[in-house]
Amino acid sequence: MHGVRVVVAYDGAGFAGWQRQPGQRTVQSELEAAVAALAGADVRVRGASRTDSGVHALGQLAAFDSPRAIPPYKWLRGLNGKLPPDVAVRSAEACEAGYEPRFDARAKTYRYLLHLGPARDPLLRDRAWHLGPKRARPTGGRPTRTSDWLDLDAMRGAAAELLGTHDFRAFRSAHDPREQTVRTLWRADVIAHFGGREDVLAIEVRGDAFLHNMMRIIAGTLVEVGRGRRTARDVAASLASGARADAGETAPPGGLYLVEIERRSET
Amino acid sequence: MHGVRVVVAYDGAGFAGWQRQPGQRTVQSELEAAVAALAGADVRVRGASRTDSGVHALGQLAAFDSPRAIPPYKWLRGLNGKLPPDVAVRSAEACEAGYEPRFDARAKTYRYLLHLGPARDPLLRDRAWHLGPKRARPTGGRPTRTSDWLDLDAMRGAAAELLGTHDFRAFRSAHDPREQTVRTLWRADVIAHFGGREDVLAIEVRGDAFLHNMMRIIAGTLVEVGRGRRTARDVAASLASGARADAGETAPPGGLYLVEIERRSET
Numbered sequence: 001m002h003g004v005r006v007v008v009a010y011d012g013a014g015f016a017g018w019q020r021q022p023g024q025r026t027v028q029s030e031l032e033a034a035v036a037a038l039a040g041a042d043v044r045v046r047g048a049s050r051t052d053s054g055v056h057a058l059g060q061l062a063a064f065d066s067p068r069a070i071p072p073y074k075w076l077r078g079l080n081g082k083l084p085p086d087v088a089v090r091s092a093e094a095c096e097a098g099y100e101p102r103f104d105a106r107a108k109t110y111r112y113l114l115h116l117g118p119a120r121d122p123l124l125r126d127r128a129w130h131l132g133p134k135r136a137r138p139t140g141g142r143p144t145r146t147s148d149w150l151d152l153d154a155m156r157g158a159a160a161e162l163l164g165t166h167d168f169r170a171f172r173s174a175h176d177p178r179e180q181t182v183r184t185l186w187r188a189d190v191i192a193h194f195g196g197r198e199d200v201l202a203i204e205v206r207g208d209a210f211l212h213n214m215m216r217i218i219a220g221t222l223v224e225v226g227r228g229r230r231t232a233r234d235v236a237a238s239l240a241s242g243a244r245a246d247a248g249e250t251a252p253p254g255g256l257y258l259v260e261i262e263r264r265s266e267t
Numbered sequence: 268m269h270g271v272r273v274v275v276a277y278d279g280a281g282f283a284g285w286q287r288q289p290g291q292r293t294v295q296s297e298l299e300a301a302v303a304a305l306a307g308a309d310v311r312v313r314g315a316s317r318t319d320s321g322v323h324a325l326g327q328l329a330a331f332d333s334p335r336a337i338p339p340y341k342w343l344r345g346l347n348g349k350l351p352p353d354v355a356v357r358s359a360e361a362c363e364a365g366y367e368p369r370f371d372a373r374a375k376t377y378r379y380l381l382h383l384g385p386a387r388d389p390l391l392r393d394r395a396w397h398l399g400p401k402r403a404r405p406t407g408g409r410p411t412r413t414s415d416w417l418d419l420d421a422m423r424g425a426a427a428e429l430l431g432t433h434d435f436r437a438f439r440s441a442h443d444p445r446e447q448t449v450r451t452l453w454r455a456d457v458i459a460h461f462g463g464r465e466d467v468l469a470i471e472v473r474g475d476a477f478l479h480n481m482m483r484i485i486a487g488t489l490v491e492v493g494r495g496r497r498t499a500r501d502v503a504a505s506l507a508s509g510a511r512a513d514a515g516e517t518a519p520p521g522g523l524y525l526v527e528i529e530r531r532s533e534t
Contacts, residue, residue: 011389056390076386085392091385118358119343122278123323123394125352195462 001065001097004075008047008060010087013126013254017053018060027051027087031062034082038075039066048101048261049108052213054126054253059090061101061261107186107206107262112219113194113255114201116149121199126254128200129219134227150201150226152190158225158232159188159203161239162218169242171218172211173250181242184208190222204259213250221248268332268364271342275314275327277354280393280521284320285327294318294354298329301349305342306333315368315528316375319480321393321520326357328368328528374453374473374529379486380461380522381468383416388466393521395467396486401494417468417493419457425492425499426455426470428506429485436509438485439478440517448509451475457489471526480517488515 008031016024020032031045048061070078075092083089113128115121120130133148146152162185169181187206194202203219221238224230230248238246275298283291287299298312315328337345342359350356380395382388387397400415413419429452436448454473461469470486488505491497497515505513 009389011392058390080386085387086389088387088389119347120352120355122276122353122355123325125278127390195464197462 002069003095003097003099005063005095006092007090008062009090010057012054012056014086018047018051034079037082038078039068041067048105055256057258059260063099063101065097104263104265105261106264109206109259110215111257111259112203117199129255155190155222155226158235161232161236162188166239170238170247171214173213176212216251217247219251224248269336270362270364270366272330272362273359274357275329276357277324279321279323281353285314285318301346304349305345306335308334315372322523324525326527330366330368332364371530371532372528373531376473376526377482378524378526379470384466396522422457422489422493425502428499428503429455433506437505437514438481440480443479483518484514486518491515
């Protein structure tokens with residue numbers, strides 16, 4: 001068998017998430033169909049992260065074993081020729097057979113996009129969480145200050161409370177069965193004017209691993225802090241209590257992007 | 268009658284362009300349906316630019332006359348509540364009845380996005396023209412220099428030839444019936460790392476008016492210059508000859524954005 005490691009990007013809007021599920025359109029099944037067509041055999045594709053329905057990826061890490069030896073650049077072109085327009089392979093390289101991306105993930109970076117504006121943006125639909133101003137403005141004019149929408153300093157203060165090693169059980173969905181809920185975050189930034197747009201804000205978090213819905217609950221909690229409905233102290237208290245009810249709401253999936261997975265095996 | 272002026276944004280991918288056409292989904296007809304539902308009567312919506320199928324808008328200018336008096340902020344909320352997710356009203360204000368956006372357009376700004384990468388980007392599908400490297404690179408790695416894709420200096424030199432007042436008949440589709448083909452361009456920029464992305468380039472052009480397909484032919488021509496298949500001198504010669512065959516190919520519609528329309532009536 002010939003191991004192949006790929007970095008995969010997708011628009012999550014048209015997928016019921018990463019993981020293969022009967023009767024659902026998923027990224028894993030689209031990839032498996034494309035790989036099978038080129039390898040001439042059924043092949044299982046292994047991913048590092050099981051992103052949820054509607055969540056996007058710029059840099060999902062995946063791998064598979066092919067019975068047929070095909071050079072990496074031919075995998076890149078061949079898979080992108082077979083895959084539908086909303087998923088693509090960004091790079092391909094040889095790796096050992098049986099390589100397991102999940103165990104090779106050393107750090108993951110997620111980004112959550114917020115759109116601050118009086119009206120929704122059609123080009124950001126399913127791609128950012130649209131938030132109106134804190135107080136309604138009758139004219140529909142552009143914001144003059146981001147603080148009409150969110151208090152960025154308060155959000156940054158609350159984000160700092162999340163840094164380091166904590167039990168994040170308050171920041172996971174009720175469906176997450178994992179026993180081990182201690183995670184380490186190395187970065188939690190609130191970035192104004194993301195992509196050069198005065199009306200877009202990004203929350204970027206880099207950590208060793210993430211519980212189910214953890215990044216979306218972090219985003220929802222920081223938005224509540226930005227709106228003045230919660231404080232940095234409340235965030236610290238939710239980490240201490242471990243109670244889901246003490247953290248904020250789960251932000252919608254369309255604003256979330258799996259940006260990058262760093263590998264242990266990377267030099 | 269009560270005149271209402273609106274700025275409209277849309278994702279062009281799902282539309283057969285701006286203009287109402289029998290049996291087609293167009294931006295104008297979606298707007299007219301939403302206005303009619305609120306005004307309680309059939310209302311014609313007038314636009315400043317008839318964008319083609321697949322072309323996006325951030326700031327299309329439009330207007331209509333309503334028999335019912337409704338405050339602008341209620342138009343903004345009401346229309347955005349009725350409109351489908353791929354079109355939205357960004358702002359609304361009162362204007363004189365019978366106001367004609369076409370005649371009030373003093374300047375228009377268009378943007379054309381190019382995506383330079385070894386593989387297509389699912390999140391830029393129908394939103395940027397994907398160009399591979401000038402020479403194939405076997406590994407599918409990221410570009411180290413934009414010049415592996417396009418010669419930006421050459422593109423900027425050719426763009427400068429377009430500035431000022433010229434007969435642009437070489438830069439329009441065969442379907443454009445207009446007699447008057449002299450146009451003035453005040454800006455023609457090639458912007459690297461657009462939106463903070465090293466793999467995205469924007470061509471931004473501001474002019475008094477545009478012929479049919481003019482911006483897409485400008486983009487197609489500048490890309491050929493960037494690829495070394497055409498020079499700034501060739502671009503000047505195409506303006507002089509006025510022959511469509513002397514300009515470059517028409518770039519695909521998905522990369523094009525109507526960014527802004529400046530109004531004569533604006534203070």
